[in-house]
Amino acid sequence: MxxxxxxxxxxxxxxxxxxxxxxxxxxxxxxxxxxxxxxxxxxxxxxxxxxxxxxxxxxxxxxxxxxxxxxxxxxRKDNPGSVYGSLMAHGHMLSWQAWGDLKSSLKTGAPSVEKFMGDTFFGYLAAHPEDAAIFNGSMAAYQTLNAPAVVNAYDFSWAKRIMDVGGGTGTLISHILKSHPLAQGAIFEMAHVAAEARARLASMGLKERCDVVDGDFFASIPKGQDIYILSQILHDWDDEKSLRILSNIREAMHPNSRLLIVETVLPGDNTMHFGNLYDMAMLVLVGGQERTEEEYSALVAKAGLKVARIHPTSMPPSVVEVVLA
Known part of the structure; x- marks a missing residue:
């Protein structure tokens, strides 16, 4: 070790x-x-x-x-699910300096990477498109492995409209739409990511079935969806910012809507789990955290929601199904 x-x-x-x-x-x-x-x-x-x-x-x-x-x-870059982007992101984008200053995060609770980037992690990416492309590529590659597991774990067949909030360049939503040809999809993303998502969806022949909406999930989220997805989003943020996102989704949901939180659910103490490593990465890089089932239940309850069921997948993340309280 x-x-x-x-x-x-x-x-x-x-x-x-x-x-x-x-x-x-x-x-x-x-x-x-x-x-x-x-x-x-x-x-x-x-x-x-x-x-x-x-x-x-x-x-x-x-x-x-x-x-x-x-x-x-x-x-290899051309390998589906390639770890190239992940290695580049964690070996290049000041991640080493952040981990080297782990003690600072433990003392302050703040991400140590900001001392080296001079900005928040996502603010840095917005100002450095080459690094953002590396990071987005690593997330897309991870979702290439993760998306089939999510599709197999949850029954999307009942939903007509599905929105992936913070859905990146569309890897997850494209898997869902290909598995459920009657559904319409949407991605809600920041403008600089949305442009790449539009191009990628067009290349996959999904332009007519999947809208890409520019926006900020801290401000508001479009209404009218049967399923809202937050995949690898809430772990980027502390409870206060996560609650803001959840509250905006709560406002957008109709009575039969579902929110699917795709995240690693920590098993608790005295267990070696991939999520515990990622939890520390969230601390030093973005100031977020991974959470236990109890922590998710308490968090969504503050937004007027409740956990209906947790669907395990064959990958580390689970699908936490959330409904109106």
Whole structure:
């Protein structure tokens, strides 16, 4: 555990160098890889040796060429569910400095990354489009894996209109619409993300079935939807800001509407869980938090809502189904 960040840094550097894409389907010698990445071949070989021991790379002893395992192929940009964007985001966008100053967050309760970004995390992304593209790509790749699990866990067939609030570039809503061809969808997003969402939906042939609405979920949310989705949204915010979002959705809901909160539900203490790691990331990066079932129930109750049921998925997040209280 102590040396865990050594491994993550090697994976991040592999992504930064673009090694997985350079190798692709054709294994390369270390000299070819060093030339393509402008690195020192003997030193690069040492990192490849480590990565091969982790099951990411594989060396053919006869040809002395390095290739990718199925696990390593997940670092390719063109691989559905690629972890390339996640590695780049956590290895590049000041995440290292934020984690290095974890003690500051523990003392103040505020995200330490703001000291290095000079802005909030999302404010920084809005002002740095290249970094925003990396981050949005990492979220889209994660949703590529997460979306089918959500569709399998919850029955969307009854809903005619479904809005993904803060739905990014449309990965989740597109999976839902493809599985339920009679439904109409909508994405509610900030303007700079909405533009990318429109282009992506058009490329998937969903332009006529899915609207993209510019807006701010802290201000108001469009009415008239059967299902509102908040996927990986509330964990970005503290209780006060989360309550503002929930209250706006409460105002938009009709009596039969459902709110689906797609988040990792923490199991509690004395349990090692992926969500506990992400909970700390939310602290140092954005000032948000992951929550337990009891914490979600208490939070939505303040907005005049109640948890009806929690639907587990095959991925870490669950679907927390919420109705009017």
């Amino acid at each position: 102590v040396y865990g960040f050594w491994v993550s840094r090697c994976l991040q550097t592999m992504a930064e160098l673009g090694l997985a894409d350079i190798i692709g389907d054709v294994p390369k010698t270390v000299e070819e890889l060093a030339k393509a990445t402008d690195t020192h071949a003997p030193s690069l070989r040492r990192m490849l040796r480590l990565l091969s021991g982790l099951g990411v790379m594989v060396k053919d002893e006869g040809s002395q060429r390095w290739g990718l395992t199925d696990l390593g192929a997940m670092l």
